[in-house]
Amino acid sequence: MRVRSALALSTILGLTLAGLTAVPATAATFTAATETELVTAITDANSTAGADTITLTGTGFALTSDLPGITERVTIAGPGSGTFTLDANGFQTFNATGSVTNTTFSLSGITIVDAGSLAVSTFDLAATLTDLVVDSEVEHVQGSLTVTGLTVSDSGAIGLDVTIGSSNVATLTNVLVESTFELGIYLVATGSSTATLTNVTVTDSGADDWAGIEIESRNTSRVTVVSSTFSNNGNDGLLANAYEDSVLVIDRVTANGNDTDGIDVDAEYDNPGDNSSDITVTASSVNANGDSGFESTIRGGVAAFSSLTSTNNDDRGFDMAAEEDGSVTITTAVARGNDNDGIELSTSSPDAELTAQRLTSETNGQYGLDASTLLGTVEVDGATIRSNDRSGVRANSDGGAVTVRNATIASNNAVDVALGSGGGVDVLTGDEGDGPGSVLVENSTINGNRALEGGGVRADVSSGATFTLRNSTVSGNEAEQGGSLWALGDGDSEVVIEHSTLTLNDTTNSGGVAVESLPVPVVVTHSIIEGNTAPSAPADIRVDSLTIDYSLIGSADAVSNLAIAAGAGNIVGEPSLLGPLANNGGPTLTHVPLNGSPAFGAGNAAISGAPSTDQRGQARVVGVIEIGAVEMQAPELAATGANSSASLIAGSIALALLAAGSLLLIVRRRAGSSIVR
Incomplete structure (x- = not known):
């Protein structure tokens, strides 16, 4: 019994002592x-x-x-x-x-x-x-960080210097940094860390040529900047570099009055090909910066830019580039009043791609849109480019492809620029990249532009390159030479005009014509080139090397007339009878054929490979295909008084005859006109 009591007491004392040693410090x-x-x-x-x-x-x-x-x-x-x-x-x-x-x-x-x-x-x-x-400077290195309500003023170095790694979390809210000598904020995120900056303002900082805020994201980190302002800083307002597999989000940011770029966001790598970052910039605006408003070079990874406005900057509104295998998308961007180009888009490697939608570029000091490829692709779908002080669009392809579709290119003025810049579209192609370049302008209206050469389009194509104008309207432009289109280059290249309408363009120099080319070959099909003006005949086309079919031509020089006569289905000397440039449906203005227009059903009844829609987005082939940018639909044909049923029946008969191996050749000559079908 005593032994048990002793053992019990010993056990109790041991547990008690052990419990005492486990008590945490007070x-x-x-x-x-x-x-x-x-x-x-x-x-x-x-x-x-x-x-x-x-x-x-x-x-x-x-x-x-x-x-x-x-x-x-x-x-x-x-x-x-x-x-x-x-x-x-x-x-x-x-x-x-x-x-x-x-x-x-x-x-x-x-x-x-x-x-x-x-x-x-x-x-x-x-x-x-x-x-x-x-x-003075606030510095944090490693470990999570929560900052709420911080003001840093007049620091002789950086304002706020933050480095996080591993799985650290940094949250910066309601931060004001002003008048620092170096960077306002410097943030480095590595590992799988996360940083969120909300309602951050950096102003009048970077006196020694530093940015307002500089961000570096690496590994799989994620950095988000939201509802923040960076203004009047000594370099960029916001400078961010995303590496490896990091994620960077810029949302509702304003950057005004900085000495260089407003917002400069780049995807970078330490070794080529070592970048799969994901960048998003949205709902942000920049104004009156000393260089470009938005600047971005994406060297690998993906970047999406949307709902952005860039105004009154000393250089470009947007300067955006995709390199390596980088992929860039831009949706809804506005550039106004910038001293240089409104929007510049470029790619320079085979796998790089840059796609833009819903662009507006107005009243800029140089090109409204400058799209260029050394390699890769640039594609713009939906744009309003107007009232810029040089060409509306400069499309430069030395390899790869530039495409502009569903665009209104209007009231741009390149008259004060030396020879070598078209009014609406200025095309320059070659083969400095990997193979000849190509430029396509499609489903677009080029109207009211002015230049010395090529009021609507100036196309300089060489080294096997191609420029194509498809499903488009070129109207009301003016130039000393080539009121509608001026083409030059070499015999290895080509200018193609298909399913388009070129009318009411004015060439002011004696001997000038609406469409002129020396010596680059021009291919025209299913297009209207008529109703243009010049001091002397011919007013519409003069091309040394022309291939043309199923087109309506007002007047042409002797060499072009030989090509017109040799082609099938061409109409010469008849007025096209087009309505005024107006909203006839679709995203751009067009000229529709009026009652009695020879363009109705005058195309190739057996055509294959035609675009699926006309310029307006309507079905392209209704009965027999029309000549020009607009395909009249059955209700529209009825409204003009044209017999849509007869057009459909005629198309069926023609197809049946051709399918049976028959050849229908009708030569109809009228006073002052000739039609070959």
Whole structure:
């Protein structure tokens, strides 16, 4: 019995002692109203492993030496940045270094003036900074970070310097950085870390040619900047580089009055091909920056830009490039009043692609849209390009392909530019890249533009390159030579005009014509080139090397007339009887044939490979295909008085005869006209 009692007592004592050793260190609370009390509180907090609290009271005090470094968990809370001021007198203030036991640090509710090189420095721990006003750099390296209500002014270096890694989380909310000598904010995110910046403002910073904010995302990190403003900084407003598999999101950001670019977002790599980043920039605007508004080079990975506005910048509104195997999409972008090009899009490697939709570029000092490929593809679908002080569109392909469709290119003026710039579209192609380039303008209206050469289009094609105008209207343009189209280049290249209408263009020089080409070959099919004006005949076409069929031509020179006579289905000398340029459905203005127009059903009844729609997006073949950019639909034919049923029947008969191996050749000559079918 006694043995059992002794064993029981021994066990109880052992458990009791063990329990005593397991009790955690007790957290302490300190109060400090003077420098001495704060130094003592930090020193005492460092001597225990508990999560201590230091409460600052009063209105503040001045330092006479550096504060001790913080080596254990502590929360330092002031009464509010508008109430308590710590005058650092050039000494170091709060420096917290993480360890196994020191994992958190919190500082709130104070103003720090005249700090040393760093007002607050935290390393390798989770830091929380709230309601702080400082005039020196705030630095955080590794560990999660929460910042709410921070103002940094007049820092002699960086304003806020943050580096996070691993799975750290950084949240920066309601941050103001102003008048720093170097970067306003520098953020580096690596590993699988996440950073979110909300309502951040950086202004008048980077006096020594630094950006307002610079971001570097690496590995699989994710950085989001939302509802923030970067203005009047010494370099870019926002500069961001995404590496590897990182994700970068810029949402509702404004960047105005910066010395270089407003927003510059790039996908970069340390080694070629080593980038699969994902970049999104949306609902953002830039204005009056010293270089371009938006600038981006995507070297691998994908980038999506949407709902952007760029105005009154000293260089381009948008300067966007895809390289390596980068893929860029731009949706709804507006460029107005920029000193250089409104929008510049380019690719320079075989797998690079850049696609843009719903672009508006107006009143810019150079090209409205400059689309170029050395390699790769640039495709624009849906654009309004008007009232720019050079060509509306410059399409330059030295390899790869440039496509512009569903565009209105109007009222651009290249008259004051030396020879070599078309009014509406200026095409330049060659083979500096991998093979000859190609440019396609499709389903578009080119109207009211002016130039010395090529009021509508100037096409300089060489080295086997091709320019194609398809399902488009060129109307009301003016030039000294080639009011509608001026083509030049070499015999190895080609200009193609198909299913298009070129009318009411004015060539002002004696001997000039609407469509002129020397010596590049021109191929015309199912198109109207009529109703243009020039001081002397012919007014419509003069081409040395012409292949043409199923087209309506007003007047041509002798060489072109030989080609017209040799081609099938051409109509010469008859008025096209077109309505005015108007909204006849679809995204662009068009001329529709009026009652009695010879364009009705005058195309190749056995045509194959025609576009599926006309310029307006209506079905392209209704009965026998029309000549020109517009295919009249059955209700429209009825409204004009044309017999749509007869057109459909005639088409069926013609197809049956051709299918049976018959050849129908009708030559009809009228006074002042000839038709060959």
